[in-house]
Amino acid sequence: MSITLGTDERPLRVAIVGSGPAGFYAAEALFKATIKVKVDMFDRLPAPFGLVRYGVAPDHPKIKNVIKVFEKTAERENFTFLGNVNVGKDVSVEILRKHYDALIFCNGAETDRKLGVPGEDLAGSHTATEFVAWYNGRPEYKDRVFDLSQEVAVVIGQGNVAMDVSRILCKTVDELKNTDICKHALEVLTSNKIKEVHLIGRRGPAQAAFTSPEIREFGELADCIPVFHNPDDMNLNEASRKELEDPQNAPKKKNYEILQGYLNLQAGNKKRRFVIHFLESPVEIIGSRFVEKVVFEQNVLTGEPGKQKSKGIGKRTQLPCGLIFRSVGYRGIPIPGLPFHDQSGIIPNQQGRIADSEHIYHDLYCAGWIKRGPSGVIGTNKPDSEETVAKLLEDLPNLNPCSIPSTEKLIAWLKDKEVRVVSFADWKKIDTAEMERGKKAGKPREKFVTIQGMLSACNPTYQGA
Numbered sequence: 001m002s003i004t005l006g007t008d009e010r011p012l013r014v015a016i017v018g019s020g021p022a023g024f025y026a027a028e029a030l031f032k033a034t035i036k037v038k039v040d041m042f043d044r045l046p047a048p049f050g051l052v053r054y055g056v057a058p059d060h061p062k063i064k065n066v067i068k069v070f071e072k073t074a075e076r077e078n079f080t081f082l083g084n085v086n087v088g089k090d091v092s093v094e095i096l097r098k099h100y101d102a103l104i105f106c107n108g109a110e111t112d113r114k115l116g117v118p119g120e121d122l123a124g125s126h127t128a129t130e131f132v133a134w135y136n137g138r139p140e141y142k143d144r145v146f147d148l149s150q151e152v153a154v155v156i157g158q159g160n161v162a163m164d165v166s167r168i169l170c171k172t173v174d175e176l177k178n179t180d181i182c183k184h185a186l187e188v189l190t191s192n193k194i195k196e197v198h199l200i201g202r203r204g205p206a207q208a209a210f211t212s213p214e215i216r217e218f219g220e221l222a223d224c225i226p227v228f229h230n231p232d233d234m235n236l237n238e239a240s241r242k243e244l245e246d247p248q249n250a251p252k253k254k255n256y257e258i259l260q261g262y263l264n265l266q267a268g269n270k271k272r273r274f275v276i277h278f279l280e281s282p283v284e285i286i287g288s289r290f291v292e293k294v295v296f297e298q299n300v301l302t303g304e305p306g307k308q309k310s311k312g313i314g315k316r317t318q319l320p321c322g323l324i325f326r327s328v329g330y331r332g333i334p335i336p337g338l339p340f341h342d343q344s345g346i347i348p349n350q351q352g353r354i355a356d357s358e359h360i361y362h363d364l365y366c367a368g369w370i371k372r373g374p375s376g377v378i379g380t381n382k383p384d385s386e387e388t389v390a391k392l393l394e395d396l397p398n399l400n401p402c403s404i405p406s407t408e409k410l411i412a413w414l415k416d417k418e419v420r421v422v423s424f425a426d427w428k429k430i431d432t433a434e435m436e437r438g439k440k441a442g443k444p445r446e447k448f449v450t451i452q453g454m455l456s457a458c459n460p461t462y463q464g465a
């Protein structure tokens with residue numbers, strides 16, 4: 001007897017790997033389809049929401065409101081969360097294929113691109129991901145050590161991640177203490193001795209990757225003032241002027257106007273400086289064991305408006321510093337059993353259908369940063385996930401029904417392997433416990449920073465920690 005997928009008798013079974021924005025938008029797009037679906041969402045951590053929980057800066061709480069939308073999806077009858085399950089380790093892609101008709105990988109871009117300069121791995125030179133994951137309480141990163149007794153820190157790159165890292169370093173403890181920043185990070189930041197945070201861009205002010213709200217915040221900090229390393233860098237070349245005249249570049253023009261407003265700011269009593277550099281590329285990080293200084297090469301811009309690239313002119317300068325954060329973009333990591341494009345750090349795909357040079361995998365899909373690379377804001381993932389789901393639905397007539405269409409059997413199999421699967425109801429207990437812990441400290445929540453802490457909060461006998 002042939003099986004029709006997507007009916008009441010046999011809903012289409014989809015596993016979504018990763019519970020960040022791309023995963024939840026994909027789930028919602030599936031539920032909006034006219035067929036019957038069963039969606040199971042996997043996350044390696046007991047807590048859902050991926051980058052919204054572990055990437056968004058603690059002092060940007062409004063961005064996290066999107067969680068309320070994701071919770072509505074999680075409440076749908078045919079949705080199951082399987083937290084604390086590491087796909088590729090606890091369960092292979094092959095086993096998942098036995099339990100689901102289609103798989104959508106939404107596992108994001110969890111590591112950093114390399115800068116590729118000598119000295120990059122010296123002690124005191126960190127990736128932005130490490131720092132962000134540390135202050136946001138990702139269990140694997142909670143024990144990282146950042147030496148904030150240094151007076152000069154350098155942040156390389158000018159995207160919004162670099163802005164988040166810089167802002168956390170530039171803010172006072174009073175500006176952070178009522179956010180959901182983790183206790184361990186706040187304690188270290190309490191003795192933050194940094195006097196200067198240098199933000200390094202290889203191109204000019206008209207090309208900077210940050211967005212206007214992010215650069216504007218630096219003019220509003222309690223004890224820090226934005227200044228330019230070389231104010232002459234604000235003089236634009238002809239091509240950059242043309243770029244800013246293009247109405248499509250209105251956000252860049254806004255950035256430039258905000259930066260112009262910083263040209264003549266008075267420091268007043270402010271003790272910390274946020275020093276903005278343009279047209280400089282790091283070429284070497286020097287130190288015997290620890291970072292001691294960064295060598296920069298000065299750049300000029302070459303190319304047509306909109307396509308300008310930085311080009312070194314051979315002139316070098318040095319900046320003594322004891323702490324570096326490299327923030328030059330994220331990249332994905334491979335999952336065993338799936339193709340991976342090493343150069344771009346994504347899963348090769350055609351509009352979300354996973355495909356290598358030989359063939360398209362008819363039951364495997366991807367969405368979000370692992371599909372397109374690390375770009376855009378949280379909302380960018382909605383149309384991206386919808387595109388992937390549209391392709392999956394187009395493929396429905398060709399999908400082979402899986403051989404074990406049962407979530408219960410998979411959970412039993414995981415239990416046999418001693419994997420403690422965390423349900424959404426379990427997560428809500430963790431959530432409530434975190435909010436309770438936060439109340440005591442005047443914070444929206446105090447996150448659990450160990451898996452064990454989260455699991456003990458799901459336990460009915462949990463009495464608070």
Ligand code: NAP
Nearest residue numbers: 157158159160161162202203209327328329330374375376
């Ligand atoms: P990004 O926006 O792509 O910025 C990367 C930065 O690194 C750019 O300034 C880039 O310069 C620079 N860079 C790359 N390679 C370099 C090299 N070899 N040497 C020197 N500089 C180099 O990446 P991101 O900051 O990691 O952010 C990822 C995405 O998340 C972005 O879409 C971002 O907007 C988003 N995000 C948003 C928020 C928010 O909405 N508040 C917060 C965090 C992140 P070029 O421009 O010259 O390439």
